[in-house]
Amino acid sequence: MSHFSPLHIENLVAGYEQRVLLRNLFLCVPTPAFVAIVGHNGCGKSTLFRALTGRLPYQGSVHVFGHDLRTERQPAASGLLAHLPQRNTVSFSIEVRELVVMGRFRHQRFLSAYGPDDYTQADEALARVGAAYLAYRDFTLLSGGEQQLVWLAQLALQDAQLYLLDEPTQQLDVYYRRRVFDLLQSWVLEAGKTVLCITHDLDNLPPLRGYLLNLSLPKPELEVLTPESVWGAKAYLESEGSLRAELIP
Numbered sequence: 001m002s003h004f005s006p007l008h009i010e011n012l013v014a015g016y017e018q019r020v021l022l023r024n025l026f027l028c029v030p031t032p033a034f035v036a037i038v039g040h041n042g043c044g045k046s047t048l049f050r051a052l053t054g055r056l057p058y059q060g061s062v063h064v065f066g067h068d069l070r071t072e073r074q075p076a077a078s079g080l081l082a083h084l085p086q087r088n089t090v091s092f093s094i095e096v097r098e099l100v101v102m103g104r105f106r107h108q109r110f111l112s113a114y115g116p117d118d119y120t121q122a123d124e125a126l127a128r129v130g131a132a133y134l135a136y137r138d139f140t141l142l143s144g145g146e147q148q149l150v151w152l153a154q155l156a157l158q159d160a161q162l163y164l165l166d167e168p169t170q171q172l173d174v175y176y177r178r179r180v181f182d183l184l185q186s187w188v189l190e191a192g193k194t195v196l197c198i199t200h201d202l203d204n205l206p207p208l209r210g211y212l213l214n215l216s217l218p219k220p221e222l223e224v225l226t227p228e229s230v231w232g233a234k235a236y237l238e239s240e241g242s243l244r245a246e247l248i249p
């Protein structure tokens with residue numbers, strides 16, 4: 001398999017002092033794709049993202065388009081990857097549009113302000129997530145679901161090659177959950193991005209094109225996303241046996 005694929009993970013081992021959560025993970029996303037990452041609470045999904053974003057030491061190797069992530073000091077600044085954590089907070093008052101435009105940080109010249117073109121792109125990104133009406137509101141006063149839409153708009157502007165999204169549809173209502181999955185699918189199909197998306201929202205996955213990665217399995221591997229593979233993952237995750245297998249250290 002090529003090291004120049006969007007994501008190539010070899011023999012990844014990661015976890016915490018008491019517990020190894022990811023054991024000898026091999027993964028190759030061969031071409032730009034959507035990958036839904038599923039698994040029980042606590043099985044290590046966010047831990048995988050912590051390793052990929054350099055916040056947790058790991059054994060093994062991770063290459064993104066041929067770049068070794070261990071030696072890539074600022075993967076976000078170089079446009080290699082962008083990450084949406086499960087909880088993202090802002091502690092000061094800021095207009096939504098001002099927060100979204102910051103997604104253009106890679107195109108901003110030192111000490112210069114964002115220009116009209118940057119703001120046009122911010123408005124377009126907000127419109128694409130169905131949140132144009134929030135543009136002039138104070139971000140800190142929005143509901144959790146509205147804030148999530150704003151983060152997705154900002155993320156789109158980062159124009160990264162690999163997106164790591166940790167439960168992007170949590171807190172969203174049924175309409176916006178569907179809409180966000182459609183949006184992520186368009187990032188792949190129309191913009192050639194690779195999207196790794198941690199989710200517990202299996203019901204919305206069947207119509208999507210891409211792969212499924214069930215991190216609760218003893219040997220997780222990519223499966224093509226189909227109604228059958230999603231059903232299989234759901235049946236596995238609902239079984240008592242799968243939970244017991246995971247609790248064995």
Ligand SMILES: Nc1ncnc2c1ncn2[C@@H]1O[C@H](COP(=O)(O)OP(=O)(O)OP(=O)(O)O)[C@@H](O)[C@H]1O
Pocket residue numbers: 016017021039040041042043044045046047048
């Ligand atoms: N810094 C840490 N030190 C020790 N253990 C940790 C640390 N961070 C997380 N853990 C534990 O590691 C396990 C996996 O955490 P992780 O956040 O990867 O789960 P997850 O699969 O993303 O779960 P969820 O679906 O609930 O978000 C959990 O049991 C958690 O308590």
